[in-house]
Amino acid sequence: MRRLNLKKGEIIQRPGDLNSKVYHVVRGLLRSYTIDAKGKEHIFMFGPEGWVVADNSPVEVPVDLFIDALEDTIVRVVEKDLAKETPNVAPLMRRISVLQKRVILLMSASAIERYEHFEQTYPDILQRVPQKMIASYLGMTPEALSKVKRNRLRKK
Amino acid sequence: MRRLNLKKGEIIQRPGDLNSKVYHVVRGLLRSYTIDAKGKEHIFMFGPEGWVVADNSPVEVPVDLFIDALEDTIVRVVEKDLAKETPNVAPLMRRISVLQKRVILLMSASAIERYEHFEQTYPDILQRVPQKMIASYLGMTPEALSKVKRNRLRKK
DNA sequence: ACTATACATTAACCTAGATTAAGAAATGTA
DNA sequence: TACATTTCTTAATCTAGGTTAATGTATAGT
Known part of the structure; x- marks a missing residue:
């Protein structure tokens, strides 16, 4: 169960990524979003401390959201399949x-x-x-x- | 694990209901929906055979959706807290x-x-x-x- | 402190979709 | 079959919110 220190602006997931993770926000603020065909950004969710941010798709399919840090942020990273075993x-x-x-x-x-x-x-x-x-x-x-x-x- | 035979049009859940159930659709078609302040109906989901329809709120809080049958329908009814134990x-x-x-x-x-x-x-x-x-x-x-x-x- | 870049506001204009109302099809029921 | 009810379509009008563009105001980096 890794820890990760993110600087404001860092992108930790991009559409198309396979084996995405589940991110527990310890401190700071994450957000997930898409960019549509016309290049417009749509924020899907904000993840402040205590929240869990993840693209809840099956492990094997590519994700369709960006996830980045809106502030300097600390997250606990959990493998998605592992998360499945602690249901x-x-x-x-x-x-x-x-x-x-x-x-x-x-x-x-x-x-x-x-x-x-x-x-x-x-x-x-x-x-x-x-x-x-x-x-x-x-x-x-x-x-x-x-x-x-x-x-x-x-x-x- | 009860079974229920619904006639087209039967309403099996109303906003405000406590201890709502989880409905597994065996045959037929369910739908869940709200009615807003202006009296307008908004369909939240359709549930054809094989689907599970439920207001996924904690057991103790009242639901805010209607659920009714759009066709004659057979459902398996599962208690929500029971469903939680078979995660x-x-x-x-x-x-x-x-x-x-x-x-x-x-x-x-x-x-x-x-x-x-x-x-x-x-x-x-x-x-x-x-x-x-x-x-x-x-x-x-x-x-x-x-x-x-x-x-x-x-x-x- | 100075400049650059990001953010917020305003206003003029435009367009997707809501509203209203009427008629046409379809479906159910006696 | 006929009648009623529900559903679908069309058309005219209206409006919330989009677009564009200009101006103002923070915020950040050097």
């Missing part, structure tokens, strides 16, 4: 539950609603990453997020 | 992987692209459910889906 079901169920909520939000909620949900759910991360990344995570442009926040202020 | 990690990972793809599609793909992805991934289900349900699953209105298909034909 900790609870965190997997939690992840599914979170993803379920995210899908439903993406399908049914407006930009403002999605932002306010994020605000309540991850107030910490809001402070730690640039707003354009929040926008990317929420599936909107930085300009749209800017507009949304301004309109909310006007109403109060 | 079958592989299907959970698969589900996460599918949800990951879905989130990324919702964030980055247009209506047409989402539809074509569905067509390729679940050609079977496309035949079995009304189009408005496909639209709901894809996060768009039936009208939008209709338009999308027409425009695609024009181009060919």
